[in-house]
Every structure is written in structure tokens, then in C-alpha cells.
Amino acid sequence: MHTIIRDKETSRDEFIFYSKDISDDHVILMDCTVSTGAAAMMAVRVLLDHDVPEDKIFLLSLLMAEMGVHSVAYAFPRVRIITTAVDKRVNDLFRIIPGIGNFGDRYFGTDAVPDGSDEEEAASVG
Template sequence: MANDLSPPTGEALERAPSQHLGPEYKSPDERPQATVSKSVTQANVHILPQTPQLIALLTMIRDKNTNRGDFIFYSNRINRLLVEEALNHLPVLPHTITTPLGRTYNGVKFEGKICGVSIMRAGEAMEQALRECCRSVRIGKILIQRDEETSKPRLFYDKLPNDVSERWVLLLDPMLATGGSALMAVDVLRSKGVPEEHILFLNLIASPEGAANFAQKYPKLRIVTAFVDQGLDEKNYIVPGLGDFGDRFYTL
């Protein structure tokens, strides 16, 4: 299936949606307008609610003047929101318990086991949030880099739980541009026996092109993202974006 991943024109990049943000008890005139995520037509792409909190956090990590310590702190907060939302997409079973007062409570529990798989190295920045939400969770690794001769992604390394095929997998990578690396990571998981519908792909910022390409190739897989950005530039960088996530998180 062919997909057009050519960068959009400048005119297309200028069409960024905006909305008034702030508490509902304030009139629209008293609430500032802010750029929010583009909407998408793909049913398996889930965008976090564009709340004032989320937009404020994204504003901090997009700012080129934000120092590394603050970038890490605010990125971790967004990652936590992503993991919390992803867990809402996992199936549950009825589970009745008894409270300390001797009363019964009809609740639920998750169906099956989960694990995280990070696409090295930027995806490893999302592991802490997963561990904070899921104690003792197992996390695998996949290393994919672009071949300089062919400009295509190339698999260098993978280390996954032996029973990964029996788990629900949260695939972690903060940026979804064209989707080449993430698509290869999904291919690796499927080759290990993980059903497509048991994979949830978590990322902070996605391009419309990458999200569409990903959703069309794997319609049963779910993408959970904080923001779908304006598009890709001529170098296939997400714009307005936030720069190189791995560099800003680990080195700058």
C-alpha cells in the first residue's frame, strides 16, 4: 500500500487549529487562545484532551530556552499522562473485593499481563512514567537506526521478554515523524508473535503524515499521542516540533 509522505506546502503548515483555554467559569474573552492538536480521521489514533495543563506542559518542552532539567521534568509529566491514558485502553475483567468494613465492592482488574518496549534511545525516556504506573513492569528494548546509504531504518538490536507474545505491549517513542522506525519496531513485535491489536504505541508529538501512515498499515493497533503537529518540513522534521528529543533529554 503506497502512502504519500512528501512534506506539506507552507500554506498547509500554517493551518494550525486554536481554541480558548482556561477554566470554564471564565468567558472566552478572558481565556487566551492557544494552538491545539490537529484532529485526525483515523479511529485508532487517540489524542489526549487538549487541556490547559497539557498545553502548558507542551509549551515548556517546545521552548528552545527551556533548560535540560526543566525539559526532563515536564516531559516526564506528559509521559505520565500518556501512560495513564494508554492503560484506559486495556481490557478489564470483573473483580469483586471485600473492603475493611466487610462490604463488597464490584470493581475490575486488568486482563492479562503487560510490558513496555522502548525504541532506543529517546523511547527510554518514557520508561520512568511506565514504571511509576505499573510497578515491576518488564521493559524490552529495540534499537533501530537509519542506514546512511539507503536512508531506510535498519534493525540493530532487540531484547524482549520471552513471553512477549502473551502480553499487551506499550511501545514507547516520543516522536512520530514519518513512522519508519516505529513501523519496523511493530514488525519486530509481530515477528515475535505479538498480535497487532495487543500493541499500543505511545508518543508525545506526531505528524499527521506519520499518524496516517501508521494507522493505515496497522488499523488494529492503537496510537496514544499528546499532540498531532502541523506537519513535516523538507527534511522530514516535525514542525513546529521541539527539536531532537533524545538530545534535549539526555545531553543538552
Template sequence: MPQGYAYEGKRCAVSKICGVSILRAGETMEQAVHDVCKDIRIGKILIQTNKVTDEPELYYLRLPKDIKDYKVLLMDATVATGAAAMMAIRILLDHDVPEENIIIASLIMAESGIHSIAYAFPNVKIVTSAVDPEINENFYVIPGIGNFGDRYFGTEPTITVTGEPLSKTNGAAGGGDAPPSSVRAASVKMVVEPAPATTAVV
């Protein structure tokens, strides 16, 4: 009761909770999780789309060694097709995390991404603050909020038109991700103890 008042809600039935952020937009949600769960451990997953094959690939992974014993909060600021989220879920399953112990939290999700995740992993809980109706041909959420990672970290690219620098608006919700059909099963077993958040690779 941080304000001295009682709150109504649901209490997690397990005492061990771990956060895992999908880099880099997922990192923007870590501070809020730390504010609520002071001693929570945070893992990192970096998934990027191969520009040749258009398939998502795992580039970096850092998870607690005993993550299978945790309730995992998987964080990504935006979800378009759900391809990156589904690959991250498969990685967690490969590390023996039960499907019912995974919660994916996002700020904005496209309807198609929600349906893809729910169909592939019916026991994964999905939490989002907003749902947008569609994605465009580049697999960006529409209307979306732009490229969340670029906007948050101040790295949004610019273009010049008639001498005026303009922000590049492409409707990307998280840099875009590949179609769900191109997701490859992950079988990585690269597990180490997490380092402090200040050493995170982005």
C-alpha cells in the same frame, strides 16, 4: 486510588503488560510507566537510519521471551514519518505479538506519521498528547520540539556563530527518520530476557 479518590477510566482486560521503548527517546517515557505499573517489564529496540541507503535498520533488540502473551506499550517520544515505529511494530509481529495487543504511545506525532501507521496497521492503537501538522524535507516534525533525545539527555550539538555558542535547532522531533516507503520488513528473532534498566544500551 493513590490520593484516596476514585478515578474514572478504562481498565486493561489483560493482566500482563510489557513496555518496549524505541531507543533512545523512548527511554524517557519508561519512568512514568514504572510509576504507574511498578513491576512492568521493559524491552528495548534500537533502530537507526542507514546514512547510505536512508533505510531504517535494526541495531539492537531485547524483548521478554514470552512477549507474545503480553499487551505491549510501544514508546517513542516523537513520531515523524512513522518509519521507525512501523519497523518496531513489524518486529513485534515477527515475535507473534497480535497486532491488536500493540499500543504505540508518543508525546508528539506528525499527522503523516499517524496516517502511515494507521494505514499499515489498522488494529494498532495510537496514543499521543499532541499532533503537529507537517514534517520538513529532513523528515523532522514541524514545528516540533527539537531533538527530544538530545534535549533530554543533554547531548544537543552546538554551533558557533561570531564567537557565541548556540544550540543547533533543526526542528528534529526524534532525530528524524526515513520515509515510510523505505521501511524494510524485519524478521529478526534475537530474543533474550531483559536485564535491569540500568544496563540499557543507548
């Protein structure tokens, strides 16, 4: 298993690798929601840099924006994309519309950090 942990306070990503060679493995890259595809494409690039063949990478997501699907599929046509749903658009903050809210907060039962985005999101939907 390989994990990338994102630290929002330091803007630094910490990489944890549990095996030395993943080049022969199939890799499931999981992201709850994919809006633009930028983070997913960066993760795919890391896997390719570790010699994982593109056709052995699966991108698994609960919800993707159309933009994210197209971006990843265009950049990496042999990566297999698996998602439960695709929403048509993203708002000005690149959040999926209508989306599912903050998946982590919903899943873990935590409160969202107030950043004003809910008001802005509601304004961009209306």
C-alpha cells in the same frame, strides 16, 4: 521488558529481549517523536513477527506528525495510537514542524550534534 537499541555509528540495531514469549503480553511501543511513521511501523512489524497480536500493541508518543499518524493507522488499524499532540507537517529532512526539537538532547541536557539541519529547518519554516 524488550528493548531495541539503535547504534547510529554502525547503522546496526541491537535487539535485547528479556522474556522468551511476548505473544500474550500487551506491548507499549514508545517513541518520543514520530514523523513519517517508518520506524514505528518497522517496530510493529517486529512485534507481529514475535506473535504479538496487533490489538495488543500501543504506540505511545509525545508528538507525532499527521503523516506518521496516518501511515501507522493505515498500515496497522488495530494498533492503538496515544500521543499528546499532532503537528501538521514535516520538513524536507522529515523533521516535525514546528516540532519540539531533539527530544533526547532536551531531556538529557546534551548538546545536539551540529549537522546543519537547524538552518535548513528554519529556512523551510519561513
